[in-house]
Amino acid sequence: MIILVINCGSSSVKYQLFNVRNLRCIARGVVERIGSPLASLKYQNNGKVFHKKVACLNHYAAISIIVDSLTDPKEGVIKSRDLIGGIGHRVVHGAEEFKCATRITPGVIGSIERYNELAPLHNPSAVSGIRACLKILRGVQQVAVFDTSFHQTMPSKAFLYGLPLRFYKKYGIRRYGFHGTSHRFVANQAAKILKRPIKNLKLITCHLGNGCSMAAIMNGDSVDTTMGFTPLEGLVMGTRSGDLDPAVVFYLMENENISPERISDILNKESGLLGLSGVSNDMRDIKKAAKGADVLGQQSKTAIETFIYRIEKYIGAYLAAMNGLDAVIFTAGIGENNPWIMKRVKRDLGKIVAKKVKFLIIPTNEELLIARDTFNIIKSRF
Ligand code: ADP
Numbered sequence: 001m002i003i004l005v006i007n008c009g010s011s012s013v014k015y016q017l018f019n020v021r022n023l024r025c026i027a028r029g030v031v032e033r034i035g036s037p038l039a040s041l042k043y044q045n046n047g048k049v050f051h052k053k054v055a056c057l058n059h060y061a062a063i064s065i066i067v068d069s070l071t072d073p074k075e076g077v078i079k080s081r082d083l084i085g086g087i088g089h090r091v092v093h094g095a096e097e098f099k100c101a102t103r104i105t106p107g108v109i110g111s112i113e114r115y116n117e118l119a120p121l122h123n124p125s126a127v128s129g130i131r132a133c134l135k136i137l138r139g140v141q142q143v144a145v146f147d148t149s150f151h152q153t154m155p156s157k158a159f160l161y162g163l164p165l166r167f168y169k170k171y172g173i174r175r176y177g178f179h180g181t182s183h184r185f186v187a188n189q190a191a192k193i194l195k196r197p198i199k200n201l202k203l204i205t206c207h208l209g210n211g212c213s214m215a216a217i218m219n220g221d222s223v224d225t226t227m228g229f230t231p232l233e234g235l236v237m238g239t240r241s242g243d244l245d246p247a248v249v250f251y252l253m254e255n256e257n258i259s260p261e262r263i264s265d266i267l268n269k270e271s272g273l274l275g276l277s278g279v280s281n282d283m284r285d286i287k288k289a290a291k292g293a294d295v296l297g298q299q300s301k302t303a304i305e306t307f308i309y310r311i312e313k314y315i316g317a318y319l320a321a322m323n324g325l326d327a328v329i330f331t332a333g334i335g336e337n338n339p340w341i342m343k344r345v346k347r348d349l350g351k352i353v354a355k356k357v358k359f360l361i362i363p364t365n366e367e368l369l370i371a372r373d374t375f376n377i378i379k380s381r382f
Contacts, residue, residue, distance in 0.1 A: 002083050003020050003088060003371045006089050008059055010124075011033055012033070012034060013034070014028075017077065018368065027045045040052060041066070043069055059125065060128070087133050087142045088370040091126040093123050094112070094146030095115045098144070101146070101149070101374070112126060130142060145374070147178045148178060150177075151180050174229065175227075181366040182207045200219070203218075204325060206335055209334060209335075211238070212237040213226045213227045213235060214234070216318035216321050232267060239270060252266070277296070283334045308345065315328060325353070328358075
């Protein structure tokens with residue numbers, strides 16, 4: 001069976017096409033700058049790379065373009081769209097309702113829309129993508145795989161904030177966590193590599209990309225994670241601040257005379273590695289700049305130190321939360337490509353992790369896990 005995996009952002013649609021029999025990716029690509037005259041399609045079919053300008057006003061047009069490219073008589077990879085047996089959508093927020101991947105029905109679409117308020121930049125795009133697929137690939141079963149669902153096993157002591165409980169009851173203000181598909185994927189890979197059942201392991205997974213989060217995974221279940229009500233909590237990230245005394249927000253609003261929207265932009269888009277280094281949100285640039293003896297070089301070194309220190313602090317916290325630790329896993333852009341960060345953490349935590357804790361770099365593959373989840377749900381119907 002062939003499964004199409006779709007990841008809709010506000011101005012992009014990423015996709016991968018899998019043959020589920022051998023779990024091989026047969027095509028992948030992205031439509032970018034949706035709604036702009038500069039919209040383009042980049043894709044790889046059978047290993048060949050293409051890059052085209054396209055006219056693309058919305059998610060519906062983007063998915064039509066993707067399906068046309070997959071079935072193109074010359075450059076395509078499948079003869080007909082009828083060969084697509086299922087569609088798996090990445091959906092960011094499933095709140096407390098979705099504890100695992102779920103077959104999409106009109107009721108499920110309604111629920112995803114209800115959680116738009118919790119993920120205003122992401123859930124509306126996912127719904128546009130789902131609706132487009134309903135029309136373009138009529139009759140094909142669709143499955144939603146949520147970033148939040150893996151962390152639904154967190155106990156209330158880990159997911160509650162120390163706020164009046166009525167705000168949890170009224171608005172659902174609690175810690176949800178994100179990147180769940182990635183944490184789940186690398187935790188399962190780690191169990192395979194360690195040749196031990198995941199049910200007997202205590203793992204800490206570090207997803208370090210542009211967004212960064214860690215998870216404490218005990219017996220295969222997430223018991224804590226660094227992101228919270230939104231992806232702003234936790235680690236120092238590319239452009240997000242991570243943990244912060246909430247009083248800083250009021251202080252800045254008052255002293256800089258700025259609006260809630262502006263402070264949100266500062267915390268989400270101008271902070272983290274970018275804000276600290278003053279150079280870039282990209283670890284490659286910061287590493288290069290850190291070699292310099294000038295002010296930006298000094299700031300870049302400090303940014304790297306702060307980034308690593310926060311990771312180490314959470315390793316200590318999660319070691320305590322699980323009362324033990326078998327392995328720490330590094331993944332995503334920064335985690336996979338900078339083994340020096342892993343080595344540094346291992347050295348710094350020398351005494352507590354000693355020889356008993358394994359350190360592993362494992363490439364993440366969220367799309368593959370979405371394809372597998374989609375296949376398992378579709379298959380279970382027959
Ligand atoms: P996203 O969260 O947007 O998917 P990625 O997982 O691609 O982001 O991670 C982006 C980060 O990974 C950037 O900080 C970038 O510097 C880093 N990165 C990606 N490739 C490399 C590489 N080859 N060497 C060093 N750092 C890399």
